[in-house]
Amino acid sequence: MLVCPLADCHLPLLRDGQRVVCERDHSFDIARSGYINLLQSQDRRSREPGDSAAAVKARRRLHDRGVTQPLLNAIGEITNADDVVLDAGCGDGFYLGTLARQTGFKAHGVDISIPAVDAAAKRFPENEWIVANADRFVPYSDGSFSLVLSITARMNAGEFRRVLRDKGRLLVAVPAPDDLIELRGAGRERVSRTLQTFARHFKPLRQSRVTTTAELDAAAVEDILLSIYRPMQSQPAQAMRVTLSLDFLLLEAI
Ligand SMILES: [Zn+2]
Numbered sequence: 352m353l354v355c356p357l358a359d360c361h362l363p364l365l366r367d368g369q370r371v372v373c374e375r376d377h378s379f380d381i382a383r384s385g386y387i388n389l390l391q392s393q394d395r396r397s398r399e400p401g402d403s404a405a406a407v408k409a410r411r412r413l414h415d416r417g418v419t420q421p422l423l424n425a426i427g428e429i430t431n432a433d434d435v436v437l438d439a440g441c442g443d444g445f446y447l448g449t450l451a452r453q454t455g456f457k458a459h460g461v462d463i464s465i466p467a468v469d470a471a472a473k474r475f476p477e478n479e480w481i482v483a484n485a486d487r488f489v490p491y492s493d494g495s496f497s498l499v500l501s502i503t504a505r506m507n508a509g510e511f512r513r514v515l516r517d518k519g520r521l522l523v524a525v526p527a528p529d530d531l532i533e534l535r536g537a538g539r540e541r542v543s544r545t546l547q548t549f550a551r552h553f554k555p556l557r558q559s560r561v562t563t564t565a566e567l568d569a570a571a572v573e574d575i576l577l578s579i580y581r582p583m584q585s586q587p588a589q590a591m592r593v594t595l596s597l598d599f600l601l602l603e604a605i
Contacts, residue, residue: 440504
């Protein structure tokens with residue numbers, strides 16, 4: 352399923368010791384923690400190389416406190432044991448790795464952030480974790496997956512469709528207007544624009560909003576600010592109630 356990311360190649364990648372290699376001898380390293388690094392030099396120069404180590408750690412601490420459990424449950428409702436799942440923009444692998452253990456589906460995660468994918472591979476070594484720039488190319492062959500997840504991540508409609516089987520499903524989660532409203536004010540409505548983004552390749556099946564609040568201590572509020580790149584400048588973070596709210600769109604490949 353995994354294919355060479357070079358634009359004029361895209362041949363299958365096969366494991367060869369601590370690397371994967373295609374028939375044209377393009378080779379990529381498998382890290383000690385088990386993830387495969389498919390980044391190319393132009394991706395490394397990118398202005399947005401993905402989450403920093405500090406943001407990844409902050410987000411993992413929040414997941415581990417159970418703050419995001421209702422969001423996890425919402426994703427879990429649509430997964431089945433016989434699914435083959437790609438999480439595009441998987442971050443530290445919390446949603447994909449946790450649900451794969453609960454449900455038993457086959458799990459593949461891609462993210463451009465090395466610290467995020469390294470954390471995912473360390474905690475969930477049973478899954479396949481890839482560092483790659485999925486904005487350009489999702490490094491899997493056509494029709495590899497029954498379900499693609501895009502959870503508050505960047506979207507690549509054409510590539511998501513290509514790697515999905517016919518009638519495969521796509522679950523997209525975008526921040527709802529009241530997400531983290533206590534920290535950043537009301538956000539904009541993203542659902543209609545997101546539906547437009549996918550309209551050419553997908554039809555909508557279902558839409559829902561999952562909202563939860565958490566009473567957070569100062570350290571957890573600081574973690575939220577770190578995870579959204581808004582560390583407190585002058586005064587320390589204070590304990591407060593924080594709203595987490597996502598709009599979920601379930602789509603079917605057409
Ligand atoms: Zn190749």
